[in-house]
Amino acid sequence: MTEFWLISAPGEKTCQQTWDKLNTATTRNNSLSTNYKFTIPDLKVGTLDVLVGLSDELAKLDSFVESVVKKVAQYMADVLEDSRDKVQENLLANGVDLVTYVTRFQWDMAKYPIKQSLKNISEIIAKQVTQIDNDLKARASAYNNLKGNLQNLERKNANFGNVLPKNNSEVAFEYPSSITVQYLVGNAFFVSVVTRVNYNDWMKTYETLAEMVVPRSSSKLTEDQDSYLFNVTLFRKAVDDFKHKARENKFIVRDFQYNEEEMKADKEEMNRLCTDKKKQFVCNIFFLGGGGNQLFGSLNFFLLRTPQFLPPVKKAFSGPQLGLKGGPLVRWLKVNFSEGFIAWIHVKVLRVFVESVLRYGLPVNFQAVLLQPSKRMMKKLREVLYDLYKHLDSSAAAIIDAPMDIPGLNLSQQEYYPYVYYKIDCNLLEFK
Secondary structure, three states: OOEEEEEEEEOOOOHHHHHHHHHHHHHHOOOOEEEEEEOOOOOOOOOHHHHHHHHHHHHHHHHHHHHHHHHHHHHHHHHHHHHHHHHHHHOEEOOEEHHHHHHOOOOOOOOOOOOOOHHHHHHHHHHHHHHHHHHHHHHHHHHHHHHHHHHHHHHHHHEOEOOOOOEOOEOOOOOOOOEEEEEEEOOEEEEEEEOHHHHHHHHHHHHHOOOOEOOOOOEEEEEOOOOEEEEEEEOHHHHHHHHHHHHHOOOEEEEEEOOHHHHHHHHHHHHHHHHHHHHOOOOEEEEOOOOOHHHHHHHHHHHHHOHHHHHHHHHHOOOOOEEEEOOHHHHHHHHHHHHHHHHHHHHHHHHHHHHHHHHHOOOOOEEEEEEEEOOOOHHHHHHHHHHHHHHHOOOHHHHHHOOOOOOOOOOOHHHOOOOEEEEEEOOOOOOO
8 A cells, every 4th residue: 555644642751662552552463554663853843823823834735735746747647658657667756666765754954954944944845846836837838739739730630531642643541440532633632431331332333423523533542451542533623513422422521632842841740749749758878988879879769769669678778888868858757756745745744743742732752653554454543543542632533523623733524633643645646
């Protein structure tokens, strides 16, 4: 399971006794959870008024940071598309997987100096994550525009199949689920789509659908599993009548004006957009010791156009002299997911500290513990924890069953327990 419970309980004579008591009740006797000591540094307490106000602010900050982290993770999955099974291995915090980071948590003194007040630390985190959120919106907008332009071009071509005439008398055409029939009239083409079962009907009737259809002018150019490709010739003045009769015979007619320059420009634009899109996430291979640039430049050029060969190439080029790096968008997502997730866990720590001081009082004396509940044992674990700590708040059971607003604590009805509790769920992806 990737769900953790970050809790705190007031210290007995020593915090070690608190840990031993909890560990015995939940792990040694009945294996309800795997427990980890969670170290919280000596943060500045401040005044009671500040702590009460900060409790509400941290709850909002917690939700905001979590939402940004999830957005970055989800966008990573969307960008990688066919490589979604590899997304999880890119979602790291400080270079390690999320479970390892959480269970071995250490406060980042450089980013969040503990000499600062709790409010200042929370503002540092809020500013940092807001910047990540704004950057994500900008990068996502640019990438989505690129992707949208590419889809528009693909949709434009799909209206007539994948049409790109080689010259004025030959058409390379595919229509994925139908028979396709094309008529050449000077430089004007139109497409008649015929279901596969009507192939014989077409061959029998196309000459008589209108006057001035050139006899025996329809010929099959190519075929695939689902469709045939025909050409046919008729005079321009017969086009309208032919379209009408074709529709009556369930041959769907679409106009297509052949413009060789426009088609060539569309194809070049599509190739450019495809290349730009792939550059955002296709890995580059580089030589760590210098040299070999020509070889790897050619290899990267190849991978950019054939990304399906990336996994075996990555495996082949994983020696000590070679390195791999993702495209710019994926690199940004990886770095900022890590930054966001680290910030999120620090917010959780701030919340545990503030709520513990508000509940248990001064001097600061509590033990924070990270529990990873065993599968299907959450209810039992909750009962054991309640039995351990119900003396801290005799009204806790009633509060769980009845709504109660506790100023400053900002705890929902379902989340209030005699001990301080926050959930950390490392499963941040929702695959569609």
